[in-house]
Amino acid sequence: MTHVERTPGPGRNVATLRKERGLSQAQLARMAGVSLSMLSKIEVGDRPLTQGMGAALANAMGITLDEVLGKAPVTSEDNLKELRSAMRRFDLPGEPPVEAEALKLDLARLTKHRFNTELSEVLSMLPGLTSRVTNYAHAAGTPEAWAMVADTYSTIYWVAARHRWLDLAELASVKQVLAAERATTLVQVVAARDHAGMFLNGGDFAGGLAVVERAIVKAESTLTGPERAFGLGTLHLRGLTLAGRLRDKAEADKHIERAERLAGEFQSDVVKHEMHFGPQNAAVHIISTSGDLRRHSKALQVSNDLQRQEINLPATRVGPMHLDTARARLALGDRDGALDSLESAWAVAPQLAKVHPTSQELFRVLISLHKRSNPRLNQIAKRAKVSI
Numbered sequence: 001m002t003h004v005e006r007t008p009g010p011g012r013n014v015a016t017l018r019k020e021r022g023l024s025q026a027q028l029a030r031m032a033g034v035s036l037s038m039l040s041k042i043e044v045g046d047r048p049l050t051q052g053m054g055a056a057l058a059n060a061m062g063i064t065l066d067e068v069l070g071k072a073p074v075t076s077e078d079n080l081k082e083l084r085s086a087m088r089r090f091d092l093p094g095e096p097p098v099e100a101e102a103l104k105l106d107l108a109r110l111t112k113h114r115f116n117t118e119l120s121e122v123l124s125m126l127p128g129l130t131s132r133v134t135n136y137a138h139a140a141g142t143p144e145a146w147a148m149v150a151d152t153y154s155t156i157y158w159v160a161a162r163h164r165w166l167d168l169a170e171l172a173s174v175k176q177v178l179a180a181e182r183a184t185t186l187v188q189v190v191a192a193r194d195h196a197g198m199f200l201n202g203g204d205f206a207g208g209l210a211v212v213e214r215a216i217v218k219a220e221s222t223l224t225g226p227e228r229a230f231g232l233g234t235l236h237l238r239g240l241t242l243a244g245r246l247r248d249k250a251e252a253d254k255h256i257e258r259a260e261r262l263a264g265e266f267q268s269d270v271v272k273h274e275m276h277f278g279p280q281n282a283a284v285h286i287i288s289t290s291g292d293l294r295r296h297s298k299a300l301q302v303s304n305d306l307q308r309q310e311i312n313l314p315a316t317r318v319g320p321m322h323l324d325t326a327r328a329r330l331a332l333g334d335r336d337g338a339l340d341s342l343e344s345a346w347a348v349a350p351q352l353a354k355v356h357p358t359s360q361e362l363f364r365v366l367i368s369l370h371k372r373s374n375p376r377l378n379q380i381a382k383r384a385k386v387s388i
Contacts, residue, residue, distance in 0.1 A: 010070055010360060011047075012043070012045070013069070014043055014049065014068060018043075023061070025039050028061070031061075032057045034053065034056060044368065045364045046368055048330065048358070048361035048364070049357075050291075050292065051065065052245040052247060054203070054357075055205065059203065064202055066164045066201065069164055069357045072163035074163075080123075080168075082127035086134070087171060090178070093134070094131065096135045096138070103133055103148065104148075106132070107151065107152065109125070110122065110129060111151075113125065114158060114159075115314030117314075117316055117319060117351050117352040118351060119351045119352065120351065122155060126152070129152060130156065133148045133149050137149045143182065146179050146183040147179075147183040147184060147273065150179040154172075154176055154194055154273065154275075155274060156168070156176075157198075160172055161201050162352060164201070164357075166201055170198050173191075173194055173195050173197075173198045176194055176195075177192075177195055179191075185219070185231075186223065186227050186230070186231050186273065188218070189223070190234065190272075190275055192214070196239075200238070200242055200245065206242075209242045216232060216239075226266075227272075229266070232258070233278075233282070236259035237255075237285045239251075240252050240285055240286070241285060241288065243255055243289070244289030259285070259286075260286075263282040266279065268280070269312060276314070280313050280317075281313060283302050283306045284317050284321045287302050287306075287324045287328070288321075296327075296331040297332065303321065306321070318348050318349070319345050319352045319353060319356075320349075322341045323345045323359055323362065326338040326340075326345065330366070335366065339374075342362050342363065354383075
């Protein structure tokens with residue numbers, strides 16, 4: 001097998017960025033508050049870089065988290081130019097679509113592509129649909145119409161965040177909040193959840209928690225019934241993720257307890273405004289945060305319990321669940337099990353797995369640890385177009 005340096009991944013970026021700044025491993029480890037041994041293993045590919053660790057290293061080097069994680073390449077410059085143009089004309093209404101029902105059908109198709117993690121299809125639809133829903137909202141002026149705009153911008157935020165195009169994600173979040181202000185309180189709560197995600201993607205976990213707490217206060221005072229449980233639940237899921245990245249166990253456990261309690265109000269997961277909430281999505285988030293808190297046995301327990309059920313979640317949630325399960329298995333020394341889970345993630349959500357930093361890091365570390373050719377790794381490498 002060739003040297004691990006040929007395998008891309010955020011952990012490999014750390015070494016490049018460190019050397020560009022003239023820092024030794026010992027200097028960066030001290031500045032970031034991590035052990036020299038851990039930093040060395042991350043750089044050579046013996047340990048995966050987590051986003052919490054990536055944020056600490058980014059702060060120490062005076063850069064942003066997305067610079068450490070690396071941006072996914074742009075597959076269609078024309079689509080992005082058209083999308084940015086449509087977003088720029090948010091306040092400039094054009095000719096409205098003739099039929100609102102046709103818009104709703106297109107939004108349903110966009111949502112289906114999103115839930116299937118078909119990133120290229122999502123990017124293909126977004127420019128034209130963004131213009132049409134915005135023009136319609138300006139003409140209709142109803143909360144329902146502006147909710148469609150906010151939902152569309154939620155998808156723009158999602159696809160931009162998946163590729164780590166953080167400038168586009170931040171712009172989408174701002175537009176989503178503006179559209180949500182003209183819609184309903186629940187739409188505003190969902191927009192706040194994505195706005196906190198902007199802080200998550202940038203590595204400002206404490207700032208994201210502040211956004212979540214402010215939104216929770218609003219949701220508690222304005223929402224009622226199932227909408228209240230749904231809105232608060234989605235916020236607590238975001239909160240437990242942010243707290244996990246901070247490794248604040250007390251704060252994470254607070255959000256976990258409240259999310260589980262609210263999820264118990266639903267027999268199965270429900271979908272509102274591009275978001276899922278219920279018992280299964282809460283479990284998926286707990287798996288991820290358990291990994292961030294180094295509770296790897298807990299992550300596996302929750303994952304195993306969930307996979308014994310009939311999972312009714314889309315690929316947007318099932319793919320990351322397998323990645324986080326692989327991370328837990330790898331941390332516990334189960335390389336074959338980690339590879340099993342990585343293969344499952346690629347099977348369920350191949351376009352997402354190709355650009356996801358956790359997938360890239362797992363792939364890089366498994367290659368490094370095996371030290372020899374592995375047919376299953378070779379197969380994934382072929383799909384990912386990586387030389388090993």
